[in-house]
Amino acid sequence: MIPKYEAIAADIRRSIEDGALKPGDKLPTVVEFCELYSVSKITVKRAIEQITEEGLITSRRGSGTYVKDTAGLPGQAFFQGKNDRAQGFSYEHRGEKVTSVVYDFSIVNPPADIAAQLGIAEDDFAYHIVRVRQADEKPIVIEYTYMPLELIPGLKKKDLYGSVYHFIREQCGLKISSFHRTIRAVAATEEEAKRLDTKLGSPLLELTQIGFLDSGAAFEYSVSRNVGDRFELHNVTLA
Amino acid sequence: MIPKYEAIAADIRRSIEDGALKPGDKLPTVVEFCELYSVSKITVKRAIEQITEEGLITSRRGSGTYVKDTAGLPGQAFFQGKNDRAQGFSYEHRGEKVTSVVYDFSIVNPPADIAAQLGIAEDDFAYHIVRVRQADEKPIVIEYTYMPLELIPGLKKKDLYGSVYHFIREQCGLKISSFHRTIRAVAATEEEAKRLDTKLGSPLLELTQIGFLDSGAAFEYSVSRNVGDRFELHNVTLA
DNA sequence: AAGTGGTCTAGACCACTTC
DNA sequence: AAGTGGTCTAGACCACTTC
Numbered sequence: 422m423i424p425k426y427e428a429i430a431a432d433i434r435r436s437i438e439d440g441a442l443k444p445g446d447k448l449p450t451v452v453e454f455c456e457l458y459s460v461s462k463i464t465v466k467r468a469i470e471q472i473t474e475e476g477l478i479t480s481r482r483g484s485g486t487y488v489k490d491t492a493g494l495p496g497q498a499f500f501q502g503k504n505d506r507a508q509g510f511s512y513e514h515r516g517e518k519v520t521s522v523v524y525d526f527s528i529v530n531p532p533a534d535i536a537a538q539l540g541i542a543e544d545d546f547a548y549h550i551v552r553v554r555q556a557d558e559k560p561i562v563i564e565y566t567y568m569p570l571e572l573i574p575g576l577k578k579k580d581l582y583g584s585v586y587h588f589i590r591e592q593c594g595l596k597i598s599s600f601h602r603t604i605r606a607v608a609a610t611e612e613e614a615k616r617l618d619t620k621l622g623s624p625l626l627e628l629t630q631i632g633f634l635d636s637g638a639a640f641e642y643s644v645s646r647n648v649g650d651r652f653e654l655h656n657v658t659l660a
Numbered sequence: 661m662i663p664k665y666e667a668i669a670a671d672i673r674r675s676i677e678d679g680a681l682k683p684g685d686k687l688p689t690v691v692e693f694c695e696l697y698s699v700s701k702i703t704v705k706r707a708i709e710q711i712t713e714e715g716l717i718t719s720r721r722g723s724g725t726y727v728k729d730t731a732g733l734p735g736q737a738f739f740q741g742k743n744d745r746a747q748g749f750s751y752e753h754r755g756e757k758v759t760s761v762v763y764d765f766s767i768v769n770p771p772a773d774i775a776a777q778l779g780i781a782e783d784d785f786a787y788h789i790v791r792v793r794q795a796d797e798k799p800i801v802i803e804y805t806y807m808p809l810e811l812i813p814g815l816k817k818k819d820l821y822g823s824v825y826h827f828i829r830e831q832c833g834l835k836i837s838s839f840h841r842t843i844r845a846v847a848a849t850e851e852e853a854k855r856l857d858t859k860l861g862s863p864l865l866e867l868t869q870i871g872f873l874d875s876g877a878a879f880e881y882s883v884s885r886n887v888g889d890r891f892e893l894h895n896v897t898l899a
Numbered sequence: 900a901a902g903t904g905g906t907c908t909a910g911a912c913c914a915c916t917t918c
Numbered sequence: 919a920a921g922t923g924g925t926c927t928a929g930a931c932c933a934c935t936t937c
Contacts, residue, residue: 422906422932422933424905424906424907425906425907426906426907444779444876445876445877450921450922450923451922451923451924452921452922452923460907460908461907461908461909461910462908462909462910462923462924463702463906463907463908463925463926464906464907464908466923466924466925467906467907469923473838476838476840478876479837479838479872479873479874479875479876480874480922480923480924481835481874481875481915481916481922481923482914482915482916482922482923482924483914483915483916483917483921483922483923484915484916484917484921484922484923485916485921485922485923486922486923487875487876488876489838489872489876489878490779490872490876490877490878491840491870492776492777492779494777494840494870537731538731538733540683540729540731596720597899598718598898598899599712599715599718599728599896599897599898599899600896600897600899601715601730601733601894601895601896602893602894602895602896602897603892603893603894604843604865604892604893604894604895605865605888605889605891605892605893606845606846606863606864606865606866606886606888607845607863607888607889608862608863608888622861623847624845624846624847624863624864624888625845625863626843626844626845626865627845631730631733633718633728633729634718635718635719635720636718636720636726637683637684637717637718637726637727637728637729638684638729639728639729647845649844649845649846649847649863650844650846652844653842653843653844654841654842654843654844655840655841655842655843656840656841656843656895657838657839657840657841658838658839658841659837659838660836660837660838660839661913661914661925663924663925663926664925664926665925665926689902689903689904690903690904690905691902691903691904699926699927700926700927700928700929701904701905701927701928701929702906702907702925702926702927703925703926703927705904705905705906706925706926708904719903719904719905720903720904720934720935721903721904721905721933721934721935722902722903722904722933722934722935722936723902723903723904723934723935723936724902724903724904724935725903725904
C-alpha cells in the first residue's frame with residue numbers, strides 16, 4: 422500500500438520534472454491541495470516536506486511554496502527520493518556491468534576500536550572483506566569491511582561478487598535502517614594505486630561508514646576509498 | 661515559541677546523551693509518550709522522527725523504538741540537530757580563531773554554466789570571491805564563490821573577513837533555505853598548494869555547492885577545496 | 900489476541916506575509 | 919484584513935510484531 426502522502430509527493434515531483442511547474446512558480450496552497458486530492462492538511466504537508474527534502478521546492482510561512490531554480494543543476498535535482506549512496510554500489514551502477522575483485526575474505530577478531538564501533542566484544546568474530554568494485558571493467562573503489570559473524574551467518578565468498586546488502590536483506594531477512602558516515606580526502610597508497618589502476622598518492626574520496634539495522638545493532642564497519650575522478654557524492658542539505 | 665515536538669525531541673536526546681537511555685534500550689511506546697507529555701500521537705511521532713534523522717534511534721513497526729548502538733562513534737552521533745556544514749565555516753570553527761585571506765574580490769560576468777546554475781542571464785553581474793579560511797592560523801580551505809549582485813547588494817571586502825552568510829541573513833534580511841552539493845576528491849594545484857600550505861597534488865575534499873534562499877532563488881555558487889587531513893564531513897543517511 | 904508504530908481525518912489556533 | 923504555512927488535538931483505522 423502506497424501512503425497518500427507519497428502518491429501526492431510523486432505527483433508534485435512529476436509536475437516539476439515534466440515542466441508543468443517551472444522554477445520560481447508558486448505551488449497551489451496547502452488548502453487547495455487538500456481540496457484537489459480530498460485529503461487532510463497534514464497529509465499534504467507531509468508530501469510537501471518530502472519534496473522539500475529532495476531539494477526541489479521551498480516553503481515560506483505566510484507566503485507559499487515555490488519551485489526552486491534548479492534549472493542548471495546537472496541532474497542533481499532528480500535523484501529519486503533518497504540522498505546519497507545508501508542503496509549500495511550495485512544499485513548506483515545499475516545498467517553498468519558490475520564486477521568485484523576479492524583480495525581478502527576471512528573471519529577475524531577485529532581491532533579494538535572497530536569492535537567498539539560495532540558494539541561487539543573484542544573476542545567476538547567478524548568477517549573481514551577487502552574487495553575492489555568495478556563498473557564496466559573500470560575499478561572505482563576499494564572497500565575494507567568488517568561485519569559481525571553472529572548477525573550475518575552463512576556469508577560465502579561467492580556472495581561478495583554481488584550485493585552484500587541484498588544478501589543481508591533477502592537471505593538473512595534483516596532490515597537496514599541507516600548509516601553514519603565520515604567523509605575525507607586521502608592519498609592512494611602504493612598497494613591501492615595498483616589495485617585501483619591509478620597513481621601512488623592520487624586523491625581518493627574516503628567514506629568511513631557504520632551501518633545499522635532496524636534493531637539498532639551495527640552490522641557493518643566499512644572504509645571505502647573511491648578514485649577521485651571516477652566517483653562523486655551528491656546531497657541536499659536543509660539549513 | 662518552541663514547538664512541542666522539538667521540546668520532546670530535546671528531552672529524548674538528553675536522555676540518550678546522559679545515559680538514562682542506553683544502546684539497545686527500548687523507548688517508551690508512542691502512546692506512553694503521549695500520556696507522559698499530554699500531547700497527541702502525531703506530536704510524539706514528529707519528535708521521534710527528528711531524533712531518527714539525527715541517527716540516534718530507530719523504529720520497528722509492531723515492535724517499538726530503540727536506541728542505536730552508537731557507543732563507539734567518536735562524537736559523530738551528537739552533532740546537534742542538522743547534518744553537515746550548512747552552518748558555515750565560522751560556526752563550525754567557533755571557539756577557534758577564524759581568519760581569512762582574500763585573493764580576489766571583484767564583480768564580473770560569470771561563466772555561462774555558472775550563470776545558468778545561478779539562474780541569471782549571462783550579462784548579469786555577480787561577485788567573484790576567492791578566499792582562504794583559516795582556523796587558529798592554519799589554512800583549511802580555499803573557496804571560489806560567485807553570488808548574484810542583485811540579490812546581495814552592498815557586500816564590501818571587509819565583510820569577507822567574517823561570515824558572509826551572517827551578512828546575507830542580517831544585513832540583507834534573507835533566509836537561506838538549502839544547499840545542493842557535489843563532493844569529490846581532487847589534487848591541489850601548485851597555486852592551491854602554496855595558498856593552503858600543503859604539497860602539490862595533495863588530496864583535497866572538493867564541495868561544489870549551490871545555495872538557495874527561501875524564495876527559491878540561488879544566491880551562491882561555490883567550489884571549496886578542503887585540505888584532506890584538516891577537514892572531514894559527517895552525515896547520517898536513512899536507508 | 901494483544902501490543903506497537905504508521906497513516907490519516909476534520910478540524911482549531913497561531914505566526915507570518917501580503918495588500 | 920485576508921491569505922498562507924506550521925503546529926496540534928483526539929481520535930480512527932491499519933500493518934506488522936510478539937506471544
